[in-house]
Amino acid sequence: EFVLTQSPGTLSLSPGERATLSCRASQSVRINSLAWYQQKRGQAPRLLIFGASSRATGIPDRFSGSGSGTDFTLTISRLEPEDFAVYYCQQYGTGVTFGQGTRLEIK
């Protein structure tokens, strides 16, 4: 079973700060097939990053993804008020698996 573990569970930061979210896979993610989604309360997930580091259409460049193998990171360089949400990683190299999420909240 492919498991994605996200950390921390909750991250408390202030607007303007840098956010670093982690996603660790139980086995190597094939061809860096790792995506990140943002979900705000009451809304569907929104694709941010695919292929571990490529931004989806319309995503601001303050969002960046990195990593390979089993360790991946989503970085938000300077938090805007609209960035406070829940973030999920998803692998699609071996079936499809989502992580349990990291809640980014205003400190």
Add this chain to the structure above:
Amino acid sequence: EVQLLESGGGLVQPGGSLRLSCAASGFTFNNYGMSWVRQAPGKGPEWIAGISGSGGNTYYGDSMGGRFTISRDNSKDTLYLQVRSLRADDTAVYYCAKETQAVGGTRDYWGQGTLVTVSS
């Protein structure tokens, strides 16, 4: 503008069945794979199934247990999900989503979701 509109959710008794629909617009429907993803309250998303643009190939999540059937009618630009033998742990918001490229990859557009509640 891409729009996906799910319908068919509601309160269902355990053991019952349900067919969810997703009406698509704003893109050439038969050119894209589609998926159903569900999200239980307070949990992460869970991929249920995907289907190719032609409908000729279907794919299911490992833990779905054979109770789900995905299908599509390209003449109506509509995606379907048939769910049988519903259980309490099937309670979730069910989303349809457009695949970015290949089925089982990423999803670039999602509907607003339809809530399925399984309870007696």
